[in-house]
Amino acid sequence: MTKFIFITGGVVSSLGKGIIGASLGKLLRARGFSVAIQKFDPYINVDPGTMSPFQHGEVFVTDDGAETDLDLGHYERFIDTNFSQLSNVTSGSVYQTVIQKERRGDYLGATVQVIPHITNEIKSRIIKAQKHFKPDFQIIEIGGTIGDIESLPFIEAIRQFKTEQGIANAINIHCTLLPYLQTSGELKTKPSQHSVTVLRSYGLQPEILVCRTAKPIPKTEKDKLALFCSVAREAVIECRDMKSIYEVPLALEEQNFAQVVLKLLQTEDKNAELAEWRSLVERINNTKKTIRIAIAGKYTKLSDAYISVVEAVKHAGYAHNVKTEIKWINSEECIDSNKCKELLGDVAGVIVPGGFGVRGVEGKLNVIKYVRENNIPFLGICLGMQCAVSEFARNVAGLKDANSTEFDEGTPYPVVDLMLEQKNIKGYGGTMRLGAYDCHIKKGTKAFEVYGSTRISERHRHRYEVNTEYIEKLKSSGLEFSGMSPDGMLSEIVEIPNLDWFVACQFHPEFKSRPERPHPLFMGLIKAAIK
Ligand code: GLN
Numbered sequence: 001m002t003k004f005i006f007i008t009g010g011v012v013s014s015l016g017k018g019i020i021g022a023s024l025g026k027l028l029r030a031r032g033f034s035v036a037i038q039k040f041d042p043y044i045n046v047d048p049g050t051m052s053p054f055q056h057g058e059v060f061v062t063d064d065g066a067e068t069d070l071d072l073g074h075y076e077r078f079i080d081t082n083f084s085q086l087s088n089v090t091s092g093s094v095y096q097t098v099i100q101k102e103r104r105g106d107y108l109g110a111t112v113q114v115i116p117h118i119t120n121e122i123k124s125r126i127i128k129a130q131k132h133f134k135p136d137f138q139i140i141e142i143g144g145t146i147g148d149i150e151s152l153p154f155i156e157a158i159r160q161f162k163t164e165q166g167i168a169n170a171i172n173i174h175c176t177l178l179p180y181l182q183t184s185g186e187l188k189t190k191p192s193q194h195s196v197t198v199l200r201s202y203g204l205q206p207e208i209l210v211c212r213t214a215k216p217i218p219k220t221e222k223d224k225l226a227l228f229c230s231v232a233r234e235a236v237i238e239c240r241d242m243k244s245i246y247e248v249p250l251a252l253e254e255q256n257f258a259q260v261v262l263k264l265l266q267t268e269d270k271n272a273e274l275a276e277w278r279s280l281v282e283r284i285n286n287t288k289k290t291i292r293i294a295i296a297g298k299y300t301k302l303s304d305a306y307i308s309v310v311e312a313v314k315h316a317g318y319a320h321n322v323k324t325e326i327k328w329i330n331s332e333e334c335i336d337s338n339k340c341k342e343l344l345g346d347v348a349g350v351i352v353p354g355g356f357g358v359r360g361v362e363g364k365l366n367v368i369k370y371v372r373e374n375n376i377p378f379l380g381i382c383l384g385m386q387c388a389v390s391e392f393a394r395n396v397a398g399l400k401d402a403n404s405t406e407f408d409e410g411t412p413y414p415v416v417d418l419m420l421e422q423k424n425i426k427g428y429g430g431t432m433r434l435g436a437y438d439c440h441i442k443k444g445t446k447a448f449e450v451y452g453s454t455r456i457s458e459r460h461r462h463r464y465e466v467n468t469e470y471i472e473k474l475k476s477s478g479l480e481f482s483g484m485s486p487d488g489m490l491s492e493i494v495e496i497p498n499l500d501w502f503v504a505c506q507f508h509p510e511f512k513s514r515p516e517r518p519h520p521l522f523m524g525l526i527k528a529a530i531k
Contacts, residue, residue, distance in 0.1 A: 002130050003265040004170040006158050007141040008206070010195025011177040016248075018071030020175055020210050020239060021141045022078035023249040027258035028137050029079050030249075030277070031270040036133035037075045038087050038126065039068065041143040042150040046092040050429050057304030061459045061511055062087070065435025071141065073308045077514050078249065086129040091150060094121045114153050122157035137265075146174075147198045159203040168266040174199060174206035174229075175239075178213040178221070187215055189225050196229040207264050208235040210257075216240065235260050244284050246515055249277065280515055283318050290323040291529050294347040296367045298360040300328040309353050309381065312513035316522035320530060334363030340370055349377040349501075349529030352384030354461070354508060358407040365391045372502060377528035379521060380504025382462050385494060386416040388504040389466050389474065392496075397477035399470075406464050415474070417467040419490075433460045437485065439492040439507070445482035446503055447493045450520035456483075458492070458507035465506065466491035501528030 005024065009017045018039075025035045041048070048056045049067030060073040068088035076083060098121050102112045110117075130138055142158070144151045162170040176192035192211060199206060209231050211217060217238045226233045237257050242248055252258075253272065262269050293313055299305035303326070310326055317324035327347055334340035340363070344350065350371045352364050364384070368391040371378040380388040386404050393402035393415045401408075404416030425431045436457045441448050448454065468489060471481060483493025483505065496502040501524055513519035 001169075002135055003137050003168075003267065004126070004161070004165060005137060005139045005261065005265075006162070006170065006172045007139065007175065008146055008155070008172060008199065008204070009142075009144070009175045010146045010199065011179075011191045013145050015175050015177055015212050016239070016245075017141050017143075017175045018069075018074045019078075019245050019248055020173075020252075021071075021139050022074040023252050024173075024257065024261065025075060025079040025137075025139055026249040026277070027253055027272060027274075028261075029081070030272040030274050031258065032273070033136040033270075034133070035079050035081065036087070036129055036135035036138045037072070037079070037083060038089060038129050038138065038140045039071050039075075039143065040122070040140060040154050041069055041088070041090045042148065042154060043090055043143075044092045044095070044150075045090060046096055046429055047088060047090060049432075053299045053305035054302055057302065058307045059461070060308065061434060061461045061508060063436040063457075063459065067430065067434065067461065069143070070304060070307050071143075073311070073511065074245075075139075076511075077311060080514055080516065084132070086125070086132055089122070089125045091153070094118060094125070094153075097121055115156060118153045119157040119160060122154055123161050126161060136267075146195050146202075152202070155199075155202045155204060162204070168264070171207040171261070171264050172199075172204055173208040173210055173261075175210045175212065178211050178217060180214050187213060187217060187221055189221050189228075192225060193228045206231060208237060208257075208260060210237045210239050210252075212239050212241075214241050232260075235264075244281070246277070246284060247281050250274065250281055276516055280318060283321065287318070287321050287323045289321070290325050291317070291348040291526070292325045292327050292346060293525075293529060294327045294329050294344060294350045294367075295353060296329040296331045296334065296350060296364060297353045297355055298331055298357075299355070300330050303328070306353050308508070308510035308513070309351060311515075312510040312519050312522045313351070313526070315513050315515050315518035316526040318515065319518045319523060320526050322526070322530060324526070329367070331360035331363035331367065334360075334366045337366045337370070340366045344370055344376065347376070349379070349525050351379045351381065351525070352387055352504075353510075354382035354384065356383070356406075361387060361407050365394075369395055372496065372499065375499050377501035377525050378499075378503070379501075379525040381510065382460075382506060382508055385504035385506050386464060386466070388502075389415050389479070389491075389494060392477070392479050392494075393470065393474060396479075397474055399473070404464055413470065415467050415470045416464050418463060419465045422463045432463050433465075435459055437492075437507070439483045440486050440488075441493070442480075442482050442484075445480055445493075446495050446497070446501065446524060447482040447521075450524040452520075455486075458505070458509060459511045460507045462506065466494070500531065501525055
């Protein structure tokens, strides 16, 4: 029987509810329980795929091609489980289903309303995921802050669901922030108390409070929180700012977070297998050497826009016992090639990540030219690979002004072009090549060296592809096509054999990197960068 754990947030947004939920998932997994997760996002977009990374950070992609909230990435990395379309629920997708049903006549005769139609649809999403994953525990995080108008249908659905499940089968963990007042040297609990009051006004009583704080919470303040928020004393959990997010599960374990959850859900505790995770954290904290990796993209002002890339770099660094420092390079600045040289002078490796739109592309091409000519380890991802192909076409294969038709429809050499299936697609939502596809790897290549296999599967999110018509020309100029789709039609990995590490892929390897299992392509980059 599945037990349900709802996570809400109060006081401010960006509290790290995702990390707290993922940490709980980790602690339960470490005890041998199976865990499924869901992220409920109250916005009207059907999925975050149509949102700017500046608004929402990275769009995480699952094996089955769901474009999801970046928190799902944290959940997959911490819990080491692949989630799915069922894991990401937005108001937009809920309303879409209800309105489709209404048009079909499923509710014929009824006035379709938020309660019960929208709330029932939300509850049915919980059950659908439960039926699919059949987990011991299902963690459901509700995006936003309690009191937001748009999250109300979700909160009401949870209230009903909790009541229907009964105590011991569903609990609510409320995450808050304790602000620290420098002048009086105090941590303040009042905003947390207020946010619990708001939660209660919707009929939800939290069973556990997790409080984000920059300082240790004194006993008196914990007592106060327990008393005024009506939670058990042991259920006031401190979540201090940590150097690494991977320390959070261990810090929570020390306070018996999982035990408190299990007790409330009347489930017997089991031994937690955390040795590997502990040694990971030890390695994170004890590495001395630092290497600098540049990420040249256009959303560099918001590091969340590339969060999985950053985490994947770190994972590979941990495995090689080096700290990785990210140097953010705004690709637009690299349009001036002197500036590009200046910016890349002190880095050990360079990543050109995925992206959309022409802004900054010529700068990315300059970055790639520089790393190719100076044999600086390079990993190109998705748009990064498309740029690497254009750069190689222009400057090595002699195809002047070669480009992707995404950026120049009139280019004389469209070395990157829309896939055939994409040409007739009109809408923008969920219409890219999405999710996991197999790829065949050629023996004797760098890709084969790191993957150690001829058949891999990786996640995609793009519309454009390397134009097959130019493959022969590029090959004869020295570009190796080391990964192809199994039918040999689509280029998935390219590399330059005589450079230390110049590898680019059409898929997003970062989505499959896990702290305990770093991704082979990132391992290759970091290994070369250390050298
Ligand atoms: N804009 C490119 C495409 O649509 C690359 C997408 C990406 O980097 N995710 O193919």
